[in-house]
Amino acid sequence: GEDVEQSLFLSVREGDSSVINCTYTDSSSTYLYWYKQEPGAGLQLLTYIFSNMDMKQDQRLTVLLNKKDKHLSLRIADTQTGDSAIYFCADLQFSGAGSYQLTFGKGTKLSVIP
Amino acid sequence: DTAVSQTPKYLVTQMGNDKSIKCEQNLGHDTMYWYKQDSKKFLKIMFSYNNKELIINETVPNRFSPKSPDKAHLNLHINSLELGDSAVYFCASRQKMNTEAFFGQGTRLTVV
Numbered sequence: 001g002e003d004v005e006q007s008l009f010l011s012v013r014e015g016d017s018s019v020i021n022c023t024y025t026d027s028s029s030t031y032l033y034w035y036k037q038e039p040g041a042g043l044q045l046l047t048y049i050f051s052n053m054d055m056k057q058d059q060r061l062t063v064l065l066n067k068k069d070k071h072l073s074l075r076i077a078d079t080q081t082g083d084s085a086i087y088f089c090a091d092l093q094f095s096g097a098g099s100y101q102l103t104f105g106k107g108t109k110l111s112v113i114p
Numbered sequence: 115d116t117a118v119s120q121t122p123k124y125l126v127t128q129m130g131n132d133k134s135i136k137c138e139q140n141l142g143h144d145t146m147y148w149y150k151q152d153s154k155k156f157l158k159i160m161f162s163y164n165n166k167e168l169i170i171n172e173t174v175p176n177r178f179s180p181k182s183p184d185k186a187h188l189n190l191h192i193n194s195l196e197l198g199d200s201a202v203y204f205c206a207s208r209q210k211m212n213t214e215a216f217f218g219q220g221t222r223l224t225v226v
Contacts, residue, residue, distance in 0.1 A: 031213045037155075042219035043204065050213075086155055092213065100208070101147060101169075102215055104157040 004091050006105035013113050018076040020108045022089030025070060032065065033090040033102065034074045043088065046074070076110075084112045117141050120205050120218035127195055128226055134181075135190045135221045137205030143216075144209055146188035148180060151202040151220070160203075163188050192223075200225045 004024045012018045024032065033048040049056045049063045049072070056063045062075040076083055089105040118139045127133050139146060145164040151157045161180045162169045168180065177193045188207075192199060202222050208215040 033215075035217075043157075043206075043217040045214055045216075048213060088157065100145070101159050101162050102206075103159065104149075106154070106156050109155075 004089055004103055004105040006087075006089050006108045008106060009109050009111070011111045011113060012079050014079060014081060016079055018074075018079045018083065018110055018112075020074045020076075020087050020089075020110065022072040022074075022105055023070055024072065024089070024091045026091055026093055026103075027070070028094070029070075029091050031092040032063075032072050033092070034061075034063065035088040035090060035104075037086045037088065037107070039085070046087075079110075079112050081112045081114055084110055086110070117216045118205055118207055118218040120203075120221050122221060123219065124222050124224075126224045126226060129195055129197060131195050132191070132193045133195060133223075134192070135203055135205075135223070137188050137190070137218060138186055139205075139207040139216070140186065141207060141209070141216060142186075143207035144185070145207060146182070147206040147208075147215070148188065148190050149204040149206060149217075151204060153201070157204070160190075161188075195225045197225050199223060 006022045030051050034046040035043045036046050049065050060077045064073045086107040086109050088107045090102040093103050121136045147162045148160040149157050160174045179191045181189045202220045204220045205218040206215045
């Protein structure tokens with residue numbers, strides 16, 4: 001299957017911006033997602049971007065997509081301690097028989113230092 | 115209303131037992147999934163199920179079997195549990211033509 005890669009750890013100071021990066025290999029990707037997982041909790045969809053877009057902004061979140069380089073990033077402005085979590089990049093891939101599946105990166109653990 | 119619900123939330127069981135995890139979605143979605151999240155937090159697709167069509171990740175042991183009594187349910191049955199099966203299992207669903215996948219809260223399975 002196709003791969004999705006992320007760095008595993010990121011540490012930032014409260015109030016700074018966080019940038020979490022992701023690369024993917026599937027050239028036929030149509031949608032790319034960012035999910036957040038807080039400790040002991042399930043997966044929460046933060047935002048997604050369609051592959052014909054290069055930027056999407058939603059309050060403190062900015063997603064940038066460079067389709068040529070297959071690079072996706074999530075920027076969190078004014079990072080707060082409540083943003084501490086694991087962030088998963090995911091790629092929607094066709095899995096046969098009319099079905100699609102999400103392929104996840106390994107997750108980036110964001111630690112926010114007060 | 116919970117969109118995708120899994121039960122139980124926690125499951126502790128002995129090696130060799132057979133157990134099931136239930137998943138229900140009330141969104142009317144066509145496709146349901148099971149994902150496994152290991153101790154390193156890595157998420158891997160196990161199964162996708164769409165209109166009675168099952169797609170299996172080839173790395174999943176055949177001790178794992180999904181069972182779908184109807185479109186709103188996809189239960190995960192595990193035979194002869196092993197220590198390495200300890201993980202968090204997530205159920206998810208999405209509408210065929212929609213983009214967003216909704217996840218359950220996960221079931222933490224511990225095999226002792």
